[in-house]
Amino acid sequence: MQKWLIVAALGAFFGPLAQADEALAKAKNCTTCHGIGNKIVGPGYKDIAAKRAGEKGAEAALAAKIKNGSKDEWGQVPMPPNLVTDAEASKLARWVLSFK
Template sequence: MKKMLILLAVGFVSVSFADQKLAQQKGCMACHDMKVKKVGPAFADVAKKYAGKPDAVDYLAGKIKKGGSGVWGSIPMPPQNVSDAEAKQLAKWILDLK
């Protein structure tokens, strides 16, 4: 049982690290930080705002792909060059940061 818990924890860390690496590769970290507001909101703040909302993954994936403005202030987020699958992966990762 202890081995299984360790393997599950390692798997979670690996997935989380891979998702963070994707965010870095796609340039997300230029404007966002994990816990501190930069140009855009902290990912932890985004996770809190959309926690428990059933359409949160699709909504955030759409914002990542198409960009947006006005939700977090006057500075717009431009559309990001990510695939649909990458946008969903990033949205799920962000929502898990709460």
Template sequence: MSPTISLPSFLALTVLLANAAHGEPADQALAQKYACMSCHAQAQKLVGPSFDAIKAKYAGNPKAVDALVAVVQKGGSGVWGPVPMPGNPQIPESEARTLVMWILGNK
């Protein structure tokens, strides 16, 4: 029996633990999977508004979640500027909700 652990598995474990402590890798991975990050960033405006700006706009608005889930799935326009947000009908409602809760930061 050997008590040693290989360096690669040690590094993988460290990354896993760091991610778990950080608390949002799964949701961020979802945003990357659906290419949200090609138009959105956490803190700056890209094609779409920053997630920080979206969070600030809808803070404390309990109706925002359902409305934003609909925007993620069906698209939206005219709220932030002239560029529309394309719909994503391929995203299941549960995942759209996870993304919106992550953006609004109240999961």
């Protein structure tokens, strides 16, 4: 019973944080090109997280790609720069890397 209460409390605490990051991704139109587990135009978030797993500095590198765009990493279609602040780019990178 205690374990269930702990899990419920953690879900209540972290649930809104995950939704806030998803809301930011939707607000910045990230979900137009990226699915959680599926490729749309660009790779799915789970694929990105898997590729970056264990990479030193992955969050900063991904945040830079989110903000400045990238090309030739996932195929021929480039990802354009996004109108995000440094803080938003970091928040989005953390969220994407949380997918396992």
